[in-house]
Amino acid sequence: DIQMTQSPSTLSASVGDRVTITCRASQSIVSWLAWYQQKPGKAPNLLINRASSLESGVPSRFSGSGSGTEFTLTISSLQPDDFATYYCQQYKTIPYIFGQGTKLEVK
Amino acid sequence: EVQLVESGGDLVQPGGSLRLSCAASGFTFSRYWMTWVRQAPGKGLEWVANIKQDGSEKYYVDSVKGRFTISRDNAKNSLYLQMNSLRAEDTAVYYCARDFVSEVGALDKWGQGALVTVSS
Numbered sequence: 080d081i082q083m084t085q086s087p088s089t090l091s092a093s094v095g096d097r098v099t100i101t102c103r104a105s106q107s108i109v110s111w112l113a114w115y116q117q118k119p120g121k122a123p124n125l126l127i128n129r130a131s132s133l134e135s136g137v138p139s140r141f142s143g144s145g146s147g148t149e150f151t152l153t154i155s156s157l158q159p160d161d162f163a164t165y166y167c168q169q170y171k172t173i174p175y176i177f178g179q180g181t182k183l184e185v186k
Numbered sequence: 187e188v189q190l191v192e193s194g195g196d197l198v199q200p201g202g203s204l205r206l207s208c209a210a211s212g213f214t215f216s217r218y219w220m221t222w223v224r225q226a227p228g229k230g231l232e233w234v235a236n237i238k239q240d241g242s243e244k245y246y247v248d249s250v251k252g253r254f255t256i257s258r259d260n261a262k263n264s265l266y267l268q269m270n271s272l273r274a275e276d277t278a279v280y281y282c283a284r285d286f287v288s289e290v291g292a293l294d295k296w297g298q299g300a301l302v303t304v305s306s
Contacts, residue, residue: 080248113292115231122281122296123223123231128289166231170291174247175221177231 081105081169085178091186096157100181102150102167111171114143114152117180118163126165127152157183188212188295190282195300202272206300208265208282213295216240216260219285221293222267224278224302232278235267236285250276272304 082105092098102112110130115123125134127143130150140155154161162185167178194206208220221236235246235256244256255268265282280300283293 111289111291115293117231122298123293124296125286125292125294128286128292128294134294168231168233168292170289173236173245175233175236175291177233180230 083178089182093186098154100152104148107147108169108171110146113168115166116163190297192297192300197303203270206267210263215263219290220265221283223281226278277304
């Protein structure tokens with residue numbers, strides 16, 4: 080199975096900060112990577128697919144980059160609504176494993 | 187509006203069985219791969235199984251192979267997960283999700299989840 084490792088596990092930041100979350104795959108997944116946001120008690124919400132393609136309706140302050148084994152999710156200027164847990168997911172090879180998550184909390 | 191509504195979650199004893207359902211509306215169900223994802227209490231997301239549009243292909247994570255069966259009824263716009271030989275570690279919220287139409291694996295719509303608790 081392809082393993083996905085996110086870092087950091089927890090990130091403390093303030094409104095207006097630029098933040099970056101990293102996701103590393105144990106082998107190349109080309110660009111078959113998605114990013115999701117999940118708030119407590121809610122289902123995840125797709126933000127980005129194919130590593131860098133922003134889902135319709137997702138604010139442009141979110142961006143994704145990378146290919147192969149290293150990927151990043153960047154939020155250019157944190158807004159209050161962005162404090163949540165973020166997951167990456169590879170969908171190159173079944174099982175389509177998720178990263179362990181990064182909790183973005185208020186500093 | 188796309189909607190996915192799970193049902194069937196319950197408290198079940200170890201070794202027992204349960205069937206989850208997911209009712210889909212607001213899109214042409216038969217055109218999409220569909221997926222089940224679970225989340226144990228306080229834990230991360232785990233991909234469980236998916237199924238092709240016509241049901242001809244089904245894939246599972248190793249931990250549920252031989253115990254869980256994914257199926258669908260396109261006439262009823264419904265997705266199912268039959269869970270047998272349940273274990274304590276199967277306790278989780280189970281989400282039904284729709285695969286991105288052009289990229290199987292990325293999940294663009296999710297249900298609200300159904301809680302399955304396996305305990306004596």
